[in-house]
Amino acid sequence: MTPRHGRRDSGFTLVETLFVIAIAVILLAVGLAAHRGAQRAARKGKARADLEMLRGCVDAYVRREGGLPPDVTNALRECAAGIRINARGRPQDPWNNEYCYVTNGPRAFLLFSAGADGQTNSADDVRLGQD
Secondary structure, eight states, X not given: OOOBTTBOOOSOOHHHHHHHHHHHHHHHHHHHHHHXXXXXXHHXXXXXXXXXXXXXXXXXXXXXXXXXXXXXXXXXXTOOTTOOBOTTSOBBOTTSOBOEEEEOSSSOEEEEEOTTTTOTTSTTOEEEEEO
């Protein structure tokens, strides 16, 4: 900067300040996008881990009782530590929806999460099955 009328100005011009603010906003937007992507991946990973644990609980129930539980809550009585349970005693996925448990005959079942949208049979479902 050049001195005006014999005094030296210190500080930044309006253009310099706006330029720095624009860079900060761009960095913030990139950081938020990366955070959302990481959060989405973490929730899917948690759902997969929960489903693996629930499948283990159902398998243990089958070995103990000789058949599939009528409801996934019956299989949870002795296992599934770390899975969130709602007020109705049913396991919740990371999006606060109940995990889905469907029997397909006397020995086959499906376990899945409806995902972020809460709608079954959509692209964001997290599935785990046993045929």
